[in-house]
Amino acid sequence: MLLQFFGFLNLSFTDILDILLLAIIIFVAFKWIKGTSAMSIFIAIILLYIIRVLVSSFNMRLMNAMMETILDVGVLALIVIFQPEIRKFLIRLGNNMKNKHGRRIFNLILGHNTAGRDESEAVNEITDACSRMGEEKTGALIIITHNIPLDDIISTGDNIDASIHRRLIMNLFFKNSPLHDGAMIINSSRIVAARCTLPITSKTDIPANFGMRHKAAIGITEESDADAIVVSEETGSISFVRGGKVTKINNINELRLLLNESLTM
Structure with missing residues (x-):
């Protein structure tokens, strides 16, 4: 043994490595659920x-037996309690391990240009619509899907299947429109649904000025690889949400760049 701690803990290099790995796992888990209801x-x-x-370590047999029982039974309870966090972790892990340029390379091999005219026109239409809605303080929530299908989300709304056009987007979110309440879903450069219901984030550390649209945008981007655009009804400000992180758009060119990247992923 290389190290002796307090006379009863004998630590080898393997033990130190084991402790370090456990510390890393705890740190990652702590960072992952920070700000959620599961933190406590x-x-x-x-x-x-x-x-x-x-x-x-102190050879307290009765206490040791009781703690072992509590922890053994608690494993099953953890799966139930942390089910949303486990799901988000596995989704995010799969997205990070996936080569985000793989789909683009595959399409190039087949002769398809993923950054073609359709995507460029869609970027312009969405950007102009968001700019106009921001000026008029029309609330909007637009979701752009990628690799993870959102069929369960789409089924909560009304199917549309239309080309992306600024007038259509603005009409959908017009306050007197029957489809203005909820999210609009874009898939493969087409508007596929509107008035969709999204999951709300369980985070508790989000800014107080974020409304339900922001919370829904954070929630859906946490549970999938989709991106979201939020236009605030109160301030007219535009936000871009990816991976649960909200980026405030300071100028329309910034939104155009983010959309161009999102629609060609």
Whole structure:
């Protein structure tokens, strides 16, 4: 043994590596669920595990048996309690491992240009519509899908299947339109649905000035690889949301660049 700690913990290099790996896992999990309702539960579980290690080190048999039972049964409870966080983690992990340029290269091999005229026209139409709606303070929520299908979200709204046009977008979100309440879904440079219901984020540390559209945009981008555009009804400001992170658009060219990247992914 290379190290002795307090006379009863013998640490080798393997033990140190094991501890470091566990610390990294705890850090990643802590960062992942920070600001969510599961944070308090996660801290309680860590404290229970620390108590379990301490009672085992001091050879407290009764306490050790009780803590083992609690932690063993708690594994099943964790799967239920952290189901949303586990789902988000697996989705995000799959997206990060996927080569985001693979689809573009595949299309180029087949002779398809993913950054063609359709995408360029769609960028201009969406940008102009958002700019006009921002000036008129018309609330809007636009979702752009990528690799993960949103069929369950689309089924909550009304199917449209139309080309992207600024007038159509503005009419859909006009306050007296029956389709203005909810999200508009764009897939393969076409408007496929409107008035769709989105999941709301469980984060508690979002700014107080964010309304339901922002919370819904954060929620859907956390649970999928989709991007979202939010036009605030109160201020007319435009935000771009990706991976649960909100980027405030300061000028229309910034939105145009983000849209060009999003529609060609």
